[in-house]
Amino acid sequence: EKRTVTQIEKNGYPDSIYINAAKIFQGIRTEKSKGRMLVRYGDNSESPMMAFKDEHSRRVSYELAFNALKYQDLLEEILLDSKAYPCYSIPDELTSLLVVMLYDLQDRKFHKRKIFAEEELVAEVQEIGHYLYRYMTKLAAALARCRIKYDALSIEYFVPETICKQEQRASALPVCFWINTFKISLEDVMRDLEMKGLTKVESVSDFDHYTYAVDQHCHDVLVFPSSLREELLNLDLFSDCKLLLQ
Helix, strand or coil, X not given: CHHHHHHHHHHCCCHHHHHHHHHHHHHHCCCCCHHHCCCCCCCCCCCCCCCCCCHHHHHHHHHHHHHHHHCHHHHHHHHXXXXXXXXXXXXXXXXHHHHHHHHHHHHCCCCCCCCCCCCCCCHHHHHHHHHHHHCHHHHHHHHHHHHHHCCCCCXXXXXXXXXXXXXXXXXXXXXXXXXXXXXXXXXXXXXXXHHCCCEECCCHHHCCCCEEEECCCCCCEEEECHHHHHHHHCCHHHHCCCEEEC
């Protein structure tokens, strides 16, 4: 099952992930003044209804949406420069989906994503996907021109400074997990973590890489170094909902 998840991420995402990421992005995107509004998005006054398959799908949807937000200006410039936008066959309500899928397409180096047999297809995602593939060469060329124009070695250059500072602060914060005591006890979690090579320490100030501490005020909360975040999210304890990310 884990191999399947990794494979999906490497080759793209199920259609439901793109739909949910687009809904999230629609609500958090940067609003621009009318004079600067070259790319138009639909109305986002209503709170979108989202159905996540599981906790992993929720996390991936939010990550995709926030990555699109980080590079919103660049993605809009690519769409305009490549002449992929405006497209009058795509309504404004699908612009967020267009931007989110464009981010993922460039992140995969403009390679087509794999469609899995068990995947439930969504017409809007298929439509936007086919449209982007038609412009694939022009979109890749537009990205290259942007990087040359701004002398950027990578797209990280285009992340706004305020977001860079926020990410730096967030990356330094410890990671907290609640223990789902309906499924597992603190003692069993600690035993499992010890088998995986993690050592319990008294406090955050004692952190090394493979260490953790029990929160001093909430004894069903474990605190880990930020560098362990991705490894922790791949543990069975997390996928079985025995540990819940705070």
